[in-house]
Amino acid sequence: MIFGKWIDKRIDAYQSDLMKKYCDEVESMYTKMRGWRHDYHNHIQAMQASMALGRYQEVSDYLRELNDDLVNVDTVLKTGRVMVDAILNGKISIAAGNxxxxxxxxxxxxxxxxNDVDLCVVIGNLMDNAIEENRKLNPEKRFLRIYIGMKNTQLYIAVTNAAGKKREKAGGLFRSSKGGRHGFGLARVESTVKKYDGIFTADSEDxxxxxEVLIPVS
Incomplete structure (x- = not known):
């Protein structure tokens, strides 16, 4: 009983930290977007000045740089839910940065x-785990694949990532090389999925x- 309460407290603390991190990531993404919009008029004036001087190649180079910058700021995926979009794209941005x-x-x-909170807990934990595993490897070995969509009458979420050696399970959880709260992420995913009568499976190999997550859709 005491051990169970301890586990519950650890998971609640993990979720609180997780949601704070989500909020920070969302705020960072929107700050970047506001910054780009603030600079918009300055960009236009700079290009108009170059055009007036006939420096067309300079304008072309400037536009290319702006396009690259916009790609980094713009939303990559649109799932249909704003909060999920923010979390998902925030994680993708972190992955790209690594x-x-x-x-x-x-x-x-x-x-x-x-609901959005539970969706973000599932997606966020899975992607955090995938990003962390990738960071342990040399850059040329890294990859991350995400699929979220319908599979027959169920929502299907699959996250596949590069990893090192096969991870073994202990007490139903995959062992981690890190201590502390790490390792509770996948347990949190499983408990959240069960809330919706869904199925969570994880497979580790070299x-x-x-x-993978399957959740019935009414």
Whole structure:
């Protein structure tokens, strides 16, 4: 009983830290967007000045740089839910910042009963785990694949990432090389999925790790 309460407290603390991190990531993304919009008029004036002087190549180079900057700021995925979009794209931005190639497709069904907080807990934990595993490897070995969509009558979420050696399970959880709260992420995913009568599976092998979620859609 005492051990169970201790576990519950650890998981609650983990979730609180997780949600704070989500808020920080969302705020960072929107700060970047506001900054780009603030600079918009300055960009226009700089290009107009170059055009007036006939420096067309300079304008072309400037536009290319702006396009690259806009790609980094703009939303990559649109799932149909704003909060989920913010978290998902925030994680993708973090992955890109860690030299992790990402292949992602995501679309949520409009009739999904699962609330935004629980969706973010599931997606955020899975992606945090995937990013952490990738960071342990040399950049040339890193990859992250995300798929969110319908599979027959169920929501299907799959996250596959590069990993090192096969991870063993202990007490139903995959062992981690880190102590502290790490390792509770996947347990949190499983408990959240069960709340919706869903299924969570995870498979570890040398070189890769795959987590899959199935949740019934009414």
């Amino acid at each position: 030299d992790i190639p990402v292949n992602a497709k995501a679309k949520l069904p409009p009739n999904l009963d699962m 070189g890769g790790f795959t987590a």
